[in-house]
Amino acid sequence: MKPGSELRLYCPAQSQYVAPIRHALAAFLEALQVDPGARDDVTTATGEALANVVEHAYVRSSSKTRDVQLLARIDRGGRLSVYVSDRGSFIRRKPLPGRGFGLRIIRAIAQQLRIDTTRGTCVSMTFEGPAFLEKR
Amino acid sequence: MSDGESIKTIRLGGELEIGRKDEIRTALQRSGSDRAVLLDLSDVTYADSVALTELLRFCVSSSHDAIPVALVVRTPQFARVVQYAGLAGAFKIFGDRDAALAYLARSDTE
Numbered sequence: 457m458k459p460g461s462e463l464r465l466y467c468p469a470q471s472q473y474v475a476p477i478r479h480a481l482a483a484f485l486e487a488l489q490v491d492p493g494a495r496d497d498v499t500t501a502t503g504e505a506l507a508n509v510v511e512h513a514y515v516r517s518s519s520k521t522r523d524v525q526l527l528a529r530i531d532r533g534g535r536l537s538v539y540v541s542d543r544g545s546f547i548r549r550k551p552l553p554g555r556g557f558g559l560r561i562i563r564a565i566a567q568q569l570r571i572d573t574t575r576g577t578c579v580s581m582t583f584e585g586p587a588f589l590e591k592r
Numbered sequence: 593m594s595d596g597e598s599i600k601t602i603r604l605g606g607e608l609e610i611g612r613k614d615e616i617r618t619a620l621q622r623s624g625s626d627r628a629v630l631l632d633l634s635d636v637t638y639a640d641s642v643a644l645t646e647l648l649r650f651c652v653s654s655s656h657d658a659i660p661v662a663l664v665v666r667t668p669q670f671a672r673v674v675q676y677a678g679l680a681g682a683f684k685i686f687g688d689r690d691a692a693l694a695y696l697a698r699s700d701t702e
């Protein structure tokens with residue numbers, strides 16, 4: 457697989473789909489020969505964004521379609537971008553007691569985290585480093 | 593720990609994640625006779641914040657009841673996600689069962 461390859465998945469925003477999406481992302485990264493440590497980190501961060509869609513996105517939303525979309529794309533510069541989007545509404549709040557680990561985990565792993573809430577929520581994460589460079 | 597019977601072992605394996613929240617919560621239970629808990633997570637290949645929250649809740653409530661809890665962790669993802677979540681100080685983590693049991697025995701005499 458070459459830089460420019462992408463993985464795109466759509467699924468209902470339900471908890472039983474989070475693991476399969478994560479596994480598909482891990483397989484995509486394995487095909488790109490991303491080493492196991494970096495693969496774990498990326499799937500850990502992405503798992504948090506997916507769990508957030510399942511737990512929060514549609515709580516305060518009237519959207520009839522309750523789904524989640526994943527897009528992962530690697531570029532030649534050795535940068536992996538992962539986008540997790542939903543059609544719900546982002547809930548801005550102080551961390552719930554004993555919670556609030558998800559975004560913290562993502563920030564610890566990703567070089568960049570952006571949360572766009574203009575139409576639904578799109579969480580974009582960028583991962584950089586030698587692990588994501590093309591292997592020859 | 594003088595009485596081996598009073599150490600409860602709870603074993604969880606595979607991927608501890610949002611889809612298994614109820615199962616994880618059900619597994620993390622103590623009874624009145626438990627004096628210490630060994631949480632054997634040796635076969636855990638993945639944990640997310642939902643699982644961390646359940647584990648944290650269990651450890652905090654055990655600590656309130658002065659029941660020591662030791663975690664056995666052998667896989668890198670779990671150790672790393674605990675760091676990323678800023679929870680390194682919240683759990684007593686050991687690389688094998690013997691070290692965890694030794695800690696629980698020490699906690700008993702303290």
Ligand SMILES: Nc1ncnc2c1ncn2[C@@H]1O[C@H](COP(=O)(O)OP(=O)(O)OP(=O)(O)O)[C@@H](O)[C@H]1O
Pocket residue numbers: 504508509511512513514542544545546547548549551552554555556557558559560577641642645
């Ligand atoms: N996709 C989303 N849709 C709506 N709200 C979201 C979404 N993602 C995150 N949030 C909001 O951001 C907050 C913080 O998310 P974060 O993952 O850090 O913590 P949490 O999900 O509340 O708890 P934890 O991740 O520890 O289980 C959430 O409580 C929620 O209010």
Ligand SMILES: [Mg+2]
Pocket residue numbers: 504507508557558559641
């Ligand atoms: Mg979360």
